[in-house]
Amino acid sequence: xxxxxxxxxxxxxxxxxxxxxxxxxxxxxxxxxxxxxxxxxxxxxxxxxxxxxxxxxxxxxxxxxxxxxxxxxxxxxxxxxxxxxxxxxxxxxxxxxxxxxxxxxxxxxxxxxxxxxxxxxxxxxxxxxxxxxxxxxxxxxxxxxxxxxxxxxxxxxxxxxxxxxxxxxxxxxxxxxxxxxxxxxxxxxxxxxxxxxxxxxxxxxxxxxxxxxxxxxxxxxxxxxxxxxxxxxxxxxxxxxxxxxxxxxxxxxxxxxxxxxxxxxxxxxxxxxxxxxxxxxxxxxxxxxxxxxxxxxxxxxxxxxxxxxxxxxxxxxxxxxxxxxxxxxxxxxxxxxxxxxxxxxxxxxxxxxxxxxxxxxxxxxxxxxxxxxxxxxxxxxxxxxxxxxxxxxxxxxxxxxxxxxxxxxxxxxxxxxxxxxxxxxxxxxxxxxxxxxxxxxxxx
Amino acid sequence: xxxxxxxxxxxxxxxxxxxxxxxxxxxxxxxxxxxxxxxxxxxxxxxxxxxxxxxxxxxxxxxxxxxxxxxxxxxxxxxxxxxxxxxxxxxxxxxxxxxxxxxxxxxxxxxxxxxxxxxxxxxxxxxxxxxxxxxxxxxxxxxxxxxxxxxxxxxxxxxxxxxxxxxxxxxxxxxxxxxxxxxxxxxxxxxxxxxxxxxxxxxxxxxxxxxxxxxxxxxxxxxxxxxxxxxxxxxxxxxxxxxxxxxxxxxxxxxxxxxxxxxxxxxxxxxxxxxxxxxxxxxxxxxxxxxxxxxxxxxxxxxxxxxxxx
Numbered sequence: 001x002x003x004x005x006x007x008x009x010x011x012x013x014x015x016x017x018x019x020x021x022x023x024x025x026x027x028x029x030x031x032x033x034x035x036x037x038x039x040x041x042x043x044x045x046x047x048x049x050x051x052x053x054x055x056x057x058x059x060x061x062x063x064x065x066x067x068x069x070x071x072x073x074x075x076x077x078x079x080x081x082x083x084x085x086x087x088x089x090x091x092x093x094x095x096x097x098x099x100x101x102x103x104x105x106x107x108x109x110x111x112x113x114x115x116x117x118x119x120x121x122x123x124x125x126x127x128x129x130x131x132x133x134x135x136x137x138x139x140x141x142x143x144x145x146x147x148x149x150x151x152x153x154x155x156x157x158x159x160x161x162x163x164x165x166x167x168x169x170x171x172x173x174x175x176x177x178x179x180x181x182x183x184x185x186x187x188x189x190x191x192x193x194x195x196x197x198x199x200x201x202x203x204x205x206x207x208x209x210x211x212x213x214x215x216x217x218x219x220x221x222x223x224x225x226x227x228x229x230x231x232x233x234x235x236x237x238x239x240x241x242x243x244x245x246x247x248x249x250x251x252x253x254x255x256x257x258x259x260x261x262x263x264x265x266x267x268x269x270x271x272x273x274x275x276x277x278x279x280x281x282x283x284x285x286x287x288x289x290x291x292x293x294x295x296x297x298x299x300x301x302x303x304x305x306x307x308x309x310x311x312x313x314x315x316x317x318x319x320x321x322x323x324x325x326x327x328x329x330x331x332x333x334x335x336x337x338x339x340x341x342x343x344x345x346x347x348x349x350x351x352x353x354x355x356x357x358x359x360x361x362x363x364x365x366x367x368x369x370x371x372x373x374x375x376x377x378x379x380x381x382x383x384x385x386x387x388x389x390x391x392x393x394x395x396x397x398x399x400x401x402x403x404x405x406x407x408x409x410x411x412x413x414x415x416x417x418x419x420x421x422x423x424x425x426x427x428x429x430x431x432x433x434x435x436x437x438x439x440x441x442x443x444x
Numbered sequence: 445x446x447x448x449x450x451x452x453x454x455x456x457x458x459x460x461x462x463x464x465x466x467x468x469x470x471x472x473x474x475x476x477x478x479x480x481x482x483x484x485x486x487x488x489x490x491x492x493x494x495x496x497x498x499x500x501x502x503x504x505x506x507x508x509x510x511x512x513x514x515x516x517x518x519x520x521x522x523x524x525x526x527x528x529x530x531x532x533x534x535x536x537x538x539x540x541x542x543x544x545x546x547x548x549x550x551x552x553x554x555x556x557x558x559x560x561x562x563x564x565x566x567x568x569x570x571x572x573x574x575x576x577x578x579x580x581x582x583x584x585x586x587x588x589x590x591x592x593x594x595x596x597x598x599x600x601x602x603x604x605x606x607x608x609x610x611x612x613x614x615x616x617x618x619x620x621x622x623x624x625x626x627x628x629x630x631x632x633x634x635x636x637x638x639x640x641x642x643x644x645x646x647x648x649x650x651x652x653x654x655x656x657x658x659x660x661x662x663x664x665x666x667x668x669x670x671x672x673x674x675x676x677x678x679x680x681x682x683x684x685x686x687x688x689x690x691x692x693x694x695x696x697x698x699x700x701x702x703x704x705x706x707x708x709x710x711x712x713x714x715x716x717x718x719x720x721x722x723x724x725x726x727x728x729x730x731x732x733x734x735x736x737x738x739x740x741x742x743x744x745x746x747x748x749x750x751x752x753x754x
Contacts, residue, residue: 076719079719080718080719083504083721084503084504084718087503087504087505105504105721108505109505202698202699202701203698203699203700203701203702203703203704204699204700204701261592261593261608262592262593262598262607262608262609262610262613263591263592263593263608263610263611263612263613264592264610264613265610265613265614265702266610266612266613266618266698266701266702271591274591274594275593275594278593278594280593401720403720404719404720404722407715407719411525411700411701411703411704414701414702414703415702415703415704417702418613418614418615418702418703420615420702420703440500
């Protein structure tokens with residue numbers, strides 16, 4: 001035990017030394033201003049990476065003298081607080097981490113200062129091309145780079161290696177294989193107390209986001225002009241929620257209920273992650289940032305007993321890995337914008353991002369995903385590197401009504417999941433409601 | 445100032461003093477601060493809500509408000525989700541208040557009967573605990589208690605051979621779970637009122653009933669219910685107002701689902717206002733909730749007065 005701890009400590013020290021060596025490549029004193037006496041306030045989500053932000057923040061204080069105060073909020077509370085504050089010209093927070101799908105809403109409310117000029121001043125330091133393409137897309141809006149993608153997640157499928165090895169089964173790659181594997185582990189006497197799979201079924205955002213995350217891998221798309229790689233994805237937002245691909249996908253969600261724990265119809269992110277960490281699920285799909293919870297022996301009974309794979313896809317199709325996560329933006333109403341820009345320049349840089357990732361933050365740069373130390377510490381990183389190649393920033397809507405649009409779709413998807421409506425009826429209703437919503441808001 | 449000057453000033457102060465001692469002035473002086481307070485914190489927000497409800501406006505773009513008249517109200521009354529929220533809120537109010545009254549009466553009767561025992565007082569205080577807990581915390585506690593695979597509720601049921609219950613998973617189950625939580629939290633309040641009513645009944649009336657050979661149901665229907673109906677009605681009014689504001693538990697546990705089965709009025713208004721930032725629709729919903737509250741309360745207060753006058 002002591003031996004293991006010693007080796008662990010040496011590894012951490014070695015990684016930090018290596019990080020320090022990398023960090024020394026940049027002369028931060030010349031790159032950043034003196035902000036002694038200032039305190040920058042950062043508002044972010046209380047996802048696991050908040051600890052990683054705190055773990056590296058002293059580095060900025062050492063160079064500039066400015067203190068960093070990080071305040072975390074839950075998802076809905078953060079959306080409400082950030083958007084209300086900045087739309088009312090409140091500059092009390094200098095840096096805001098926002099979900100990439102909120103960017104249209106924040107841009108419409110006049111909350112964000114573009115990052116274009118800053119990048120032009122020092123392109124090497126910002127190294128924009130080193131961000132994964134989908135991450136860079138998440139931080140851009142209407143052709144402008146607006147924020148810096150520092151906390152990008154990808155959705156992967158996690159499976160229990162011990163169970164799959166015992167069963168001698170291959171990891172599912174298609175929807176049909178997923179259903180078969182989930183059915184195999186559910187109510188199987190050889191795997192007591194284990195269920196096959198739990199999906200994000202809860203009414204509203206949970207079910208809605210799930211639909212958007214899976215639709216491209218099901219061969220469909222959410223609206224007419226949103227093809228992968230489209231230059232103008234919002235040009236024609238005619239909704240396609242009742243396409244055959246969509247109806248089939250919702251039928252899959254409904255079928256999967258049979259392979260989940262009782263009450264899975266009301267499961268969202270937390271319930272699913274907790275059930276997987278408690279060893280009750282054979283498989284789960286989740287954002288990459290949550291893999292650490294499952295791999296932490298203090299919080300999980302399956303630490304070291306799971307691996308990551310790409311999410312399954314429709315037979316004959318391919319996986320489009322969903323992208324999400326957090327982009328860091330300067331509050332346009334902040335009184336300390338110079339210091340805030342300096343903080344982001346420092347925080348999003350390659351070297352600090354590496355430290356941030358080693359401290360548990362989600363890798364958003366290709367250099368971090370390719371880093372051997374990071375891959376060794378977080379084994380799912382190599383799957384992320386593979387998954388990001390086939391990802392698309394607009395997989396979930398990012399326009400100014402994204403929050404309401406996703407919730408509306410989620411309410412109807414949930415009705416199909418619980419059997420209140422057929423998938424066809426539910427998605428016809430979703431299509432009608434979204435059409436009205438877009439028309440009411442002048443987007444159709 | 446010299447003494448002469450002060451003396452000279454006295455006659456001028458006399459009418460002012462008289463004015464200060466005037467009842468009308470004193471009443472006004474006491475009432476004005478309260479009126480200003482009410483105007484700033486209650487009436488102005490209400491007036492502003494009504495103003496917003498007549499506009500198509502997003503909370504994040506207030507300057508782009510467009511007057512739509514009663515459009516938001518018309519849309520609300522044609523929105524199946526809002527109508528479902530009204531139905532659910534009404535259903536929740538009727539079922540939970542009925543359950544609370546019945547359970548509270550039984551417990552209050554037990555406490556009154558056992559009031560001679562010393563430990564009953566302590567037990568009564570313990571029984572009050574649920575209503576002292578913040579509803580948001582209650583929601584969080586029950587989201588763990590009713591967690592289908594990790595919660596204590598299904599663990600205990602499993603111990604007696606009963607299968608796991610999907611507490612928030614089915615439409616009926618979710619509504620019943622919400623009802624259970626509401627009843628658990630607010631039965632003590634109703635019990636407190638009923639117990640006060642029961643304790644106010646003179647013991648000689650019970651004695652007279654016993655001498656007259658009255659059975660328990662005669663005592664219940666002819667003595668106890670008539671004696672406590674005023675206080676119970678007061679409790680019902682307060683609980684109706686509470687239920688119309690019921691939000692936290694649903695927000696934490698079900699978010700109005702599965703389907704629309706647990707969507708309530710306040711959650712609908714909250715979503716429109718603070719999740720979708722549709723301030724016009726959200727304000728219209730808030731005004732509707734207020735109107736419903738006023739109508740029900742006015743009706744109930746009149747009923748209460750009639751009972752008191754009987």
